[in-house]
Amino acid sequence: MTKQALREDCKQCEVCGFDCYLFAVTCECSSQLVTCLEHARTLCRCSNDSKRVHYRYSVKQLRALSQQVEQHYELLTQKISEKSFDEEHR
Numbered sequence: 001m002t003k004q005a006l007r008e009d010c011k012q013c014e015v016c017g018f019d020c021y022l023f024a025v026t027c028e029c030s031s032q033l034v035t036c037l038e039h040a041r042t043l044c045r046c047s048n049d050s051k052r053v054h055y056r057y058s059v060k061q062l063r064a065l066s067q068q069v070e071q072h073y074e075l076l077t078q079k080i081s082e083k084s085f086d087e088e089h090r
């Protein structure tokens, strides 16, 4: 049994403590060290070839997500403008 499995829920950057929920960088030299993308260089002294970026979502999923957010935002702003339109006419 190896203890290589990282607990998905507690990935935090070693340097800044940022919650690496979406992106996490790890290195072959340690299964414990995790950093955010910004601090990948300070993770350890290994070359970038040894480091891996883990995505919680694929880029495709992220795009779909951001589209959903955009649509939601549009709906929200539409509602707000409709509301203020109504109020102007009262």
Ligand SMILES: [Zn+2]
Pocket: 013, 014, 015, 016, 017, 018, 035, 036, 037, 038, 039
């Ligand atoms: Zn960081």
Ligand SMILES: [Zn+2]
Pocket: 027, 028, 029, 030, 043, 044, 045, 046, 050
């Ligand atoms: Zn390393």
